[in-house]
Every structure is written in structure tokens, then in C-alpha cells.
Amino acid sequence: TQLLEQSPQFLSIQEGENLTVYCNSSSVFSSLQWYRQEPGEGPVLLVTVVTGGEVKKLKRLTFQFGDARKDSSLHITAAQPGDTGLYLCAGSTQGGSEKLVFGKGTKLTVNP
Amino acid sequence: KAGVTQTPRYLIKTRGQQVTLSCSPISGHRSVSWYQQTPGQGLQFLFEYFSETQRNKGNFPGRFSGRQFSNSRSEMNVSTLELGDSALYLCASRRGGQSTDTQYFGPGTRLTVL
Numbered sequence: 001t002q003l004l005e006q007s008p009q010f011l012s013i014q015e016g017e018n019l020t021v022y023c024n025s026s027s028v029f030s031s032l033q034w035y036r037q038e039p040g041e042g043p044v045l046l047v048t049v050v051t052g053g054e055v056k057k058l059k060r061l062t063f064q065f066g067d068a069r070k071d072s073s074l075h076i077t078a079a080q081p082g083d084t085g086l087y088l089c090a091g092s093t094q095g096g097s098e099k100l101v102f103g104k105g106t107k108l109t110v111n112p
Numbered sequence: 113k114a115g116v117t118q119t120p121r122y123l124i125k126t127r128g129q130q131v132t133l134s135c136s137p138i139s140g141h142r143s144v145s146w147y148q149q150t151p152g153q154g155l156q157f158l159f160e161y162f163s164e165t166q167r168n169k170g171n172f173p174g175r176f177s178g179r180q181f182s183n184s185r186s187e188m189n190v191s192t193l194e195l196g197d198s199a200l201y202l203c204a205s206r207r208g209g210q211s212t213d214t215q216y217f218g219p220g221t222r223l224t225v226l
Contacts, residue, residue: 033215035217040219041217041219041220042116042202042204042217042218042219042220043155043202043217044217045214045215045216048214088154088155090155099145099157099160099168099170100145100157100215101157102147102154102155102156102157103154104153104154105154105155
């Protein structure tokens with residue numbers, strides 16, 4: 001069974017602080033995705049990374065895929081209350097008709 | 113463009129009953145996947161349908177089943193409900209079947225089993 005471990009499980013910070021969320025596995029993934037989920041809604045895709053060592057930026061969010069494609073991180077700079085939500089990483093096990101394996105998520109609260 | 117819709121949004125059932133959940137994907141999307149989300153286990157993959165065929169299946173008992181219709185709408189059924197089946201059931205659609213296709217989630221159906 002391929003597992004994705006996310007840490008920390010919970011994170012409560014003040015507006016303006018920086019934070020990093022980690023997603024680790026012993027398995028290699030062909031691609032890795034990050035989602036954000038808000039209460040009462042389904043997850044929304046933020047980014048997909050496919051190449052080992054790849055770094056993608058989305059405004060104040062920076063995503064990195066590990067060189068060995070087993071881990072990833074999400075860094076948020078100058079967090080804002082609107083960043084509050086559940087952040088999920090999901091790994092794709094193979095190309096084509098693969099299924100996604102999700103981490104259990106990091107619940108982020110940004111206090112004004 | 114309408115998003116993924118799921119009905120009903122909330123459902124309360126008792127142990128032993130069965131339930132059917134419905135998902136309408138985004139127009140033009142042929143792939144529909146179902147997930148179960150619980151606080152303890154997180155998001156777990158149930159199955160994926162593509163052009164009316166089940167293409168992938170997660171590690172769930174046979175009580176969980178699904179199907180997809182020619183218009184890409186999908187249903188999932190859970191028979192002989194157990195307390196542990198209480199969860200948020202999410203449906204996601206994507207245009208094709210590649211990992212690079214963006215997957216769009218619906219708001220989910222909250223199932224409570226008493």
C-alpha cells in the first residue's frame with residue numbers, strides 16, 4: 001500500500017508568517033498534486049508537479065517535488081486569513097489510468 | 113460552465129439500509145472518480161469510471177459499487193450500511209484519463225449512518 005504522510009497535521013499561525021507543509025512517501029510517484037479544501041466544499045487543485053526537482057510558484061505559494069519523486073513541500077509566504085483550509089497532497093501511481101493516493105491533509109488556520 | 117454536482121448533499125440512513133449517490137460531471141468530461149473522506153482515514157479512492165467502464169478500483173468491500181451512464185453521469189451504491197460508512201463522499205470528473213488532466217471535485221454528499 002502506498003502511503004503519503006503529511007506533516008504537520010494541524011498548523012495555526014498569525015497573518016504574515018511563513019509556513020511549510022511536507023508530504024513524504026517511500027514510494028515513487030509519476031506526479032504529485034496539491035489541493036486546498038474549504039469546509040463544505042470539495043478539494044480544488046492548486047498545482048501538479050511531474051519532474052523530480054521541479055519547483056512551481058503560484059503567487060505566494062511555492063511547491064517543490066523531490067529529486068527522487070518521493071516527497072514534496074508547499075511553502076506559503078506571508079500567510080493571509082484567506083489561506084485557511086485543508087491542504088492535501090496526492091500522488092499518482094502510474095501514467096495513464098492511474099488512481100490518486102491522498103495524504104490525510106494539513107489543516108491550516110491563519111489568524112488575523 | 114457548471115461544475116460537478118452531487119445529489120443529495122446530505123443523507124441520513126440506518127444500519128443495514130442501502131443508499132445511492134449521484135454525480136453529474138462537468139459537460140464533456142468522460143472520467144468520474146469517487147472518493148470517501150473521513151477524519152481518520154482522509155481521502156480514499158473508491159473507483160473510477162471512464163466511458164461507462166470501471167477502470168480502477170480501490171480497496172473497499174463489495175458493498176460499494178458504482179456505474180456510469182452513457183451521458184457520463186455516475187452513481188455509487190452502498191448496500192448493508194455500517195456505522196463506519198459515515199463519511200463525505202466526493203465525486204470528481206476530468207476530461208480524459210491522464211494524470212495531467214485536471215480533476216474537478218464536487219461538493220460531496222455527507223452520509224450519516226445511525
